Amino acid sequence: MAKTKNYQHFCPVARSLEVIGEKWSLLIVRDLLGGPRRFSDLQESLGKITAKWLTLRLRELELVGIVTRDSEEGRREVWYTLTPRGRELAPVVAALNVWGVKNALRPPLPGERVSLAAVFTSAIGFFITQRLSLPTPRTWVVHFNDGRTAVIRYDGKRWRWAIEDECPSDADVRIETTPEAWATFYALRGEERKAALLAMLPSGDADAIEELLATFDGQPMAVTAAR
Amino acid sequence: MAKTKNYQHFCPVARSLEVIGEKWSLLIVRDLLGGPRRFSDLQESLGKITAKWLTLRLRELELVGIVTRDSEEGRREVWYTLTPRGRELAPVVAALNVWGVKNALRPPLPGERVSLAAVFTSAIGFFITQRLSLPTPRTWVVHFNDGRTAVIRYDGKRWRWAIEDECPSDADVRIETTPEAWATFYALRGEERKAALLAMLPSGDADAIEELLATFDGQPMAVTAAR
Numbered sequence: 001m002a003k004t005k006n007y008q009h010f011c012p013v014a015r016s017l018e019v020i021g022e023k024w025s026l027l028i029v030r031d032l033l034g035g036p037r038r039f040s041d042l043q044e045s046l047g048k049i050t051a052k053w054l055t056l057r058l059r060e061l062e063l064v065g066i067v068t069r070d071s072e073e074g075r076r077e078v079w080y081t082l083t084p085r086g087r088e089l090a091p092v093v094a095a096l097n098v099w100g101v102k103n104a105l106r107p108p109l110p111g112e113r114v115s116l117a118a119v120f121t122s123a124i125g126f127f128i129t130q131r132l133s134l135p136t137p138r139t140w141v142v143h144f145n146d147g148r149t150a151v152i153r154y155d156g157k158r159w160r161w162a163i164e165d166e167c168p169s170d171a172d173v174r175i176e177t178t179p180e181a182w183a184t185f186y187a188l189r190g191e192e193r194k195a196a197l198l199a200m201l202p203s204g205d206a207d208a209i210e211e212l213l214a215t216f217d218g219q220p221m222a223v224t225a226a227r
Numbered sequence: 228m229a230k231t232k233n234y235q236h237f238c239p240v241a242r243s244l245e246v247i248g249e250k251w252s253l254l255i256v257r258d259l260l261g262g263p264r265r266f267s268d269l270q271e272s273l274g275k276i277t278a279k280w281l282t283l284r285l286r287e288l289e290l291v292g293i294v295t296r297d298s299e300e301g302r303r304e305v306w307y308t309l310t311p312r313g314r315e316l317a318p319v320v321a322a323l324n325v326w327g328v329k330n331a332l333r334p335p336l337p338g339e340r341v342s343l344a345a346v347f348t349s350a351i352g353f354f355i356t357q358r359l360s361l362p363t364p365r366t367w368v369v370h371f372n373d374g375r376t377a378v379i380r381y382d383g384k385r386w387r388w389a390i391e392d393e394c395p396s397d398a399d400v401r402i403e404t405t406p407e408a409w410a411t412f413y414a415l416r417g418e419e420r421k422a423a424l425l426a427m428l429p430s431g432d433a434d435a436i437e438e439l440l441a442t443f444d445g446q447p448m449a450v451t452a453a454r
Contacts (some may be wrong), residue, residue: 005250008275010335010410011345012327013257013320019331021248022233030240048235064331085330089360093240095318100239103312104291105247118238126239132243169350183237 016040019090024049024057029086030071030093032067034121036079047113049054080105097125107184119186120150120161122218127159130218140212141171145178173204173212186216193217246291247316251276251284256313257320258350261295263306274340288313324352334411335415341406345384346413347377347388350443357445367439368398372405399440400431413443420444 003019007014020026024046031037031045049057055060058080061067066086071078071177083087101122108114140152151168152161175182177200185196194213200210214220232248234241242287242337247253251273258264258272276284285307287323288294293313298305311314328349360381367379376393379388402409412423421440429436441447 007251007254007273008336008339009254009273009345010327010339010341010414011254011257012332012349013323014254014327014345015331015333016323016327017250017253019327021250021253022441023244025235026244026248027234027236027238027241029236044234046234088326088330091322092319093298095322096240098239099315099319100243100246103315104242105239109235111234112237114237118236118241119239157256189235226446 014039016092020061020066020092022057022060024053025061026089026093026096028054028057029066029082029089029122032080032082032086033090033093034117034217036070036081038077038079040077042080045115045117047115047150052098085218094125094129097122098129100128105187107187108180114183116144116148116150116163116179119179119183120152122158123186124152124161126156126218127215130221132159132215132218133157134211134215134220138172138208138211139170140166141174142182143167145176145184171204172208173202175200175202238366243319247293247319249287249289251280252288252349253316253320253323255281255284255288256293256316257348259309259313260317260320261344262325263297263308265304265306267304269307272342272344274342275328300363319354321352324349325356326382332414334414335407341410343371343375343377343390343406346406346410347379348364350413351379351388353387353445354381354442357368357448358444360384361438361442361447365438366395366397367397368395368401369409370394370401370403371409372403397436398431400429402427402429 005017005018008155020029027046028042031042037045039054039058042058043051058067062069063085066089066207068081068083069078070081095198114159137156138154141154142150144150148163149165149167150161151164152159181196181200185193188196193216197213198208202212204212211220230422232245234245247256254273255269258269264272266281266285269285270276270278273281285294285296287297292310293316295308295310296305297308326405364383365381367378369379371377376391376394377388378391380384408427412420412427415423424436424440429439431439438447
């Protein structure tokens with residue numbers, strides 16, 4: 001077991017950091033909040049983690065009752081799932097996401113991994129945490145140059161996103177781009193972000209594009225009010 | 228500069244942890260959320276941190292724009308203050324506090340530091356984050372054996388706490404105890420917590436004591452409804 005943080009200090013914040021403050025722990029929780037994952041799924045989504053460290057962290061998270069291993073009979077692979085105690089970390093991950101979006105994000109560095117799941121889950125988490133709503137349902141479609149199509153939908157109440165095989169016919173805005181260019185748009189702010197969006201040549205009417213931009217800026221109602 | 232976490236992974240959660248995931252960083256933020264502090268105040272409240280590590284962490288937090296140093300003319304001491312970007316970490320600390328209260332707390336270990344500020348700030352943060360309300364204003368008073376008196380007040384809308392010199396005359400519940408016994412009560416759950424409270428021989432009517440207990444359990448309305 002790795003040497004874990006120990007603050008010798010009676011405080012719930014300190015205790016939480018003792019339990020889930022080690023490198024990678026909260027990122028493993030972040031991934032498992034999306035549902036059960038195999039070891040190989042986690043390696044894939046975490047990127048630079050070694051098998052040794054991932055094994056160690058999963059064992060620690062199991063020991064403190066945040067993760068369970070589930071190996072069904074007749075199935076070769078082990079799946080990792082959050083316990084109820086683990087799922088209660090969702091607000092911690094959501095708060096780190098919002099702070100990161102507003103205060104720490106920068107365009108991907110050379111060699112930095114860009115996972116579509118991380119970017120779209122972050123955006124949806126941001127919209128939800130900021131309680132963003134739009135006047136009516138919306139569909140925003142992003143086609144990537146590797147053949148994947150990501151769709152963000154607002155159904156009038158809830159936000160969600162998915163990688164979809166068929167291209168929705170009801171897209172309000174449609175964009176063709178690369179994961180890196182999309183991540184750059186997501187990381188920039190203000191005029192720079194607007195320029196990054198327009199450089200992707202989005203199709204859709206001007207209001208719809210303005211609305212997408214305002215939503216990513218965290219303030220879609222200003223646009224709504226101006227219509 | 229200490230070797231900081233680096234995930235080489237484009238994700239706002241990972242970026243947040245790169246910036247504020249080092250040991251002590253979020254606990255320094257926790258303390259500064261209560262207002263500006265001197266170096267010696269932080270040493271006192273953090274307990275086991277060395278001057279060298281505190282200096283290093285403060286410098287890192289300054290570099291990333293979370294903390295500013297403020298040394299007014301004619302004043303010998305330097306005060307540390309959160310920037311707006313630093314204050315936006317409040318939801319992260321609040322979420323870690325709630326998770327810790329519910330999932331990680333245990334009675335103080337031998338030699339573990341118990342700071343009244345950490346315990347009462349945590350409780351008030353928990354009540355606020357859980358949106359707990361009571362039917363009318365309440366005052367709960369805890370006298371400690373070192374002469375300090377902590378008062379928790381609910382004014383019908385807001386929760387707050389303070390160390391007060393005079394003992395309020397309107398106390399609904401009054402307790403005499405030690406910081407360790409109070410921390411133990413705070414850390415336990417269910418019947419064990421109830422036993423820890425009753426062992427402190429609280430004064431106040433039975434309903435008021437039940438209400439205090441239910442509030443610390445995160446569910447005061449059940450009691451209110453039963454009255």
